[in-house]
Amino acid sequence: MRILVWAVLLLSACSGGSDAVIANPWVRAMPPGSAMTAAYFEFSNRTGSDQTIVAASSDAFELVEIHRTVTADGISRMQQEDAVVVAPGETVSFAPQGRHLMLMRPRGTIQPGQVIGFDLHLDDGQIVTFSAEVRQTPK
Amino acid sequence: MSVPLRIIAAILALLALGAGAYTAYRLQSAGPAAPDDIDATIFNAPRPIPGFALTDHNGEAFDPKRLQDHWTLLFFGFTHCPDVCPTTLNTLARSRALLSDLPASLQPEVVLISVDPERDTVEKLRDYVPFFDPTFIGVTGTTAEIDALTAALGVAHMKVPREDGDYTVDHSSAIFLIDPTGRQAALFSAPHEAASLAARYKATISYLERR
Numbered sequence: 001m002r003i004l005v006w007a008v009l010l011l012s013a014c015s016g017g018s019d020a021v022i023a024n025p026w027v028r029a030m031p032p033g034s035a036m037t038a039a040y041f042e043f044s045n046r047t048g049s050d051q052t053i054v055a056a057s058s059d060a061f062e063l064v065e066i067h068r069t070v071t072a073d074g075i076s077r078m079q080q081e082d083a084v085v086v087a088p089g090e091t092v093s094f095a096p097q098g099r100h101l102m103l104m105r106p107r108g109t110i111q112p113g114q115v116i117g118f119d120l121h122l123d124d125g126q127i128v129t130f131s132a133e134v135r136q137t138p139k
Numbered sequence: 140m141s142v143p144l145r146i147i148a149a150i151l152a153l154l155a156l157g158a159g160a161y162t163a164y165r166l167q168s169a170g171p172a173a174p175d176d177i178d179a180t181i182f183n184a185p186r187p188i189p190g191f192a193l194t195d196h197n198g199e200a201f202d203p204k205r206l207q208d209h210w211t212l213l214f215f216g217f218t219h220c221p222d223v224c225p226t227t228l229n230t231l232a233r234s235r236a237l238l239s240d241l242p243a244s245l246q247p248e249v250v251l252i253s254v255d256p257e258r259d260t261v262e263k264l265r266d267y268v269p270f271f272d273p274t275f276i277g278v279t280g281t282t283a284e285i286d287a288l289t290a291a292l293g294v295a296h297m298k299v300p301r302e303d304g305d306y307t308v309d310h311s312s313a314i315f316l317i318d319p320t321g322r323q324a325a326l327f328s329a330p331h332e333a334a335s336l337a338a339r340y341k342a343t344i345s346y347l348e349r350r
Contacts, residue, residue, distance in 0.1 A: 028225055031218075031270035038221040063303075069222045071329050075295050076223045076312040096226040097330050103221065137229060 019047040020086075020120075024139070025132035027103070029112040037110065039101040039118060039132055040094045045086040053084040055121040062105035064118070069097050078102070083123065110134055177342045178327075178335070185322035191288045193252070193280035196264035201278045206321035210247045210344055213315040215294050217255035217308050218267045224251075227312070228271040233333035235272060238340065245344060247316075253279045254289065254296035254310045292323060316343060
């Protein structure tokens with residue numbers, strides 16, 4: 001398990017040369033047979049200009065979308081986001097009850113402890129890759 | 140969903156909201172005020188819940204008798220929900236663990252009632268709900284029965300079609316506290332966090348047991 005954790009940390013740091021850093025990534029473990037789950041992480045922009053996430057993908061899911069849970073007047077709704085702009089030096093959190101990657105139609109069984117790879121597509125064509133462990137709760 | 144159906148759904152949701160707001164107004168104007176230092180909406184007069192006939196994840200009848208003789212935390216959600224519902228169920232599981240020092244008679248039973256009965260079958264809930272905590276109870280039923288109960292409690296929920304033909308459900312994120320006689324006693328608004336929810340629960344039932 002310790003090796004796995006280090007692997008996750010190491011992979012997290014190797015973000016495809018885009019000067020973006022992904023921290024604390026995890027995928028929510030779901031009951032067997034669930035049609036969907038979510039991925040959470042923090043995205044830090046270490047460049048001198050805006051970084052804009054326009055899409056996300058994963059080999060483990062047929063469909064990945066950027067969503068945000070918005071609670072207003074006591075009602076929770078999900079809004080799809082076409083773009084997430086991260087200003088230079090800023091960190092954007094993808095966190096429960098907020099922004100998240102919505103992961104749909106898993107290609108196989110998703111189990112706790114499994115490590116899943118993701119690509120974040122930026123508007124300038126760069127791809128930020130990271131891996132996230134499937135867990136019931138964040139570390 | 141066709142446009143007329145969406146309009147009907149929107150009207151129903153507004154009616155549910157209106158009923159909830161009216162009842163909240165009516166209850167606020169009766170009886171002694173609850174203390175301000177408890178982060179909960181405590182009804183001055185606990186509100187009876189009209190009869191309902193639903194089914195739990197074991198296929199057993201879930202009716203008003205199931206809310207008797209214990210405190211209940213009721214949450215409305217659905218299994219095709221990637222963020223809010225599993226987050227809330229995990230939070231409820233951790234809250235319940237934090238409440239394990241309470242006498243058994245004061246520990247809450249936790250119930251998830253589906254607002255997506257078309258997809259949330261008894262079997263689906265049996266796979267889903269106990270995953271978060273083996274004591275949790277998942278409940279589903281006919282669309283008419285679910286709509287009647289949610290309208291009575293002022294729980295708004297609305298199907299929202301997705302571009303790919305699928306749909307999601309917008310819904311109230313509050314957690315309802317039902318007293319041991321099966322009446323709606325209080326509600327806790329989102330966002331929910333385990334330690335604070337446990338503290339809000341303790342403070343509320345302590346106040347209600349003394350009242």
